[in-house]
């Protein structure tokens with residue numbers, strides 16, 4: 001398993017590259033690009049949220065809570081220009097922080113299902129949660145909401161891939177038991193829980209905000225790159 005700093009570094013680098021690509025292809029402006037980097041970095045740290053944290057990880061997640069609540073506030077402030085903007089922003093920041101802290105605490109306590117967070121479907125649920133939160137909560141456009149969701153998912157996949165690579169690297173060519181367990185889609189002993197996860201994904205996809213613009217933009221970039 002790669003450590004916290006490795007994940008952070010890789011998260012920043014790859015998120016910047018992906019966000020930069022979207023900016024280069026004029027999908028969004030600079031503010032959105034910067035927010036994309038932050039969301040992606042957040043995603044690259046997320047899978048380890050339920051681990052019994054070492055000290056750097058604990059501090060990291062505290063900072064993470066700070067960053068995400070600030071992030072939510074910036075998005076909110078960008079969107080609304082009301083007379084009570086400052087008060088609202090402060091409130092949102094505080095609530096965001098409390099929720100993030102609560103969520104991290106809750107995750108580290110839910111030891112029964114430990115390990116499930118460190119999986120592809122769980123991260124898909126998180127990413128869809130971002131899409132929903134951005135679209136319905138922060139009232140962003142469906143396009144930007146999907147971009148943020150995608151960034152979180154990419155970051156998370158970078159994390160899982162990195163753990164996977166490390167589990168192979170550390171032991172050389174001889175694959176140890178831990179290899180092949182980072183990038184997981186399912187666990188045999190938790191079938192019911194995973195069935196629940198996949199059902200949730202199905203429901204979230206079915207009810208998701210419109211993704212037409214998002215898909216068109218991604219297809220355009222994909223064509224532009226070949």
Ligand SMILES: [Zn+2]
Nearest residue numbers: 001047048163
């Ligand atoms: Zn990990």
